[in-house]
Amino acid sequence: xxxxxxxxxxxxxxxxxxxxxxxxxxxxxxxxxxxxxxxxxxxxxxxxxxxxxxxxxxxxxxxxxxxxxxxxxxxxxxxxxxxxxxxxxxxxxxxxxxxxxxxxxxxxxxxxxxxxxxxxxxxxxxxxxxxxxxxxxxxxxxxxxxxxxxxxxxxxxxxxx
Amino acid sequence: xxxxxxxxxxxxxxxxxxxxxxxxxxxxxxxxxxxxxxxxxxxxxxxxxxxxxxxxxxxxxxxxxxxxxxxxxx
Numbered sequence: 001x002x003x004x005x006x007x008x009x010x011x012x013x014x015x016x017x018x019x020x021x022x023x024x025x026x027x028x029x030x031x032x033x034x035x036x037x038x039x040x041x042x043x044x045x046x047x048x049x050x051x052x053x054x055x056x057x058x059x060x061x062x063x064x065x066x067x068x069x070x071x072x073x074x075x076x077x078x079x080x081x082x083x084x085x086x087x088x089x090x091x092x093x094x095x096x097x098x099x100x101x102x103x104x105x106x107x108x109x110x111x112x113x114x115x116x117x118x119x120x121x122x123x124x125x126x127x128x129x130x131x132x133x134x135x136x137x138x139x140x141x142x143x144x145x146x147x148x149x150x151x152x153x154x155x156x157x158x159x160x161x
Numbered sequence: 162x163x164x165x166x167x168x169x170x171x172x173x174x175x176x177x178x179x180x181x182x183x184x185x186x187x188x189x190x191x192x193x194x195x196x197x198x199x200x201x202x203x204x205x206x207x208x209x210x211x212x213x214x215x216x217x218x219x220x221x222x223x224x225x226x227x228x229x230x231x232x233x234x235x
Contacts, residue, residue: 137204
């Protein structure tokens with residue numbers, strides 16, 4: 001077989017044209033598209049990473065705020081408990097003091113009433129005794145006793161005149 | 162002349178009255194006019210009023226004195 005140089009040359013030129021045409025029309029555009037796609041993917045990845053980092057930051061902030069809020073709530077609750085306990089204590093103490101005062105006042109009042117009642121009873125008793133004594137004496141003194149009494153009293157009165 | 166009023170729980174006899182008048186006249190040292198009254202509320206004894214001064218020797222007065230003493234001690 002004889003190698004024909006022109007044929008080879010022609011083939012080479014043909015091949016080059018085809019490769020050139022393909023490169024220009026197909027290969028480069030495809031490469032560009034792939035490149036763009038790669039760039040887009042990279043950009044999207046970067047964006048996703050950025051978002052992920054922001055999310056992690058936000059979570060951290062939320063956790064910290066949550067802890068802070070829980071701490072504050074706990075403090076407020078504790079303070080409220082203490083305040084309630086103190087108030088309860090005060091109310092009880094006030095009620096006790098008021099009750100004691102009322103009891104003392106009532107006792108004093110009763111004592112006063114009792115004393116007044118006793119005084120009245122004694123007075124009534126002495127009045128009754130006097131009344132009975134007057135009646136008994138009035139009946140017991142006959143004219144002889146009366147005369148004797150008059151004489152005795154007269155002698156006493158004469159000494160004082 | 163002194164005015165003497167005598168009060169008793171019972172009516173006095175004339176003899177008794179004269180005896181009283183005699184004693185009182187000696188005591189006051191001057192002439193006196195006597196008047197008598199009966200007041201059963203005296204219970205017993207005698208009260209003598211010479212002008213405006215009263216000498217109370219009645220049983221009622223004594224009882225009242227006792228009563229006042231009782232009241233004071235209440």
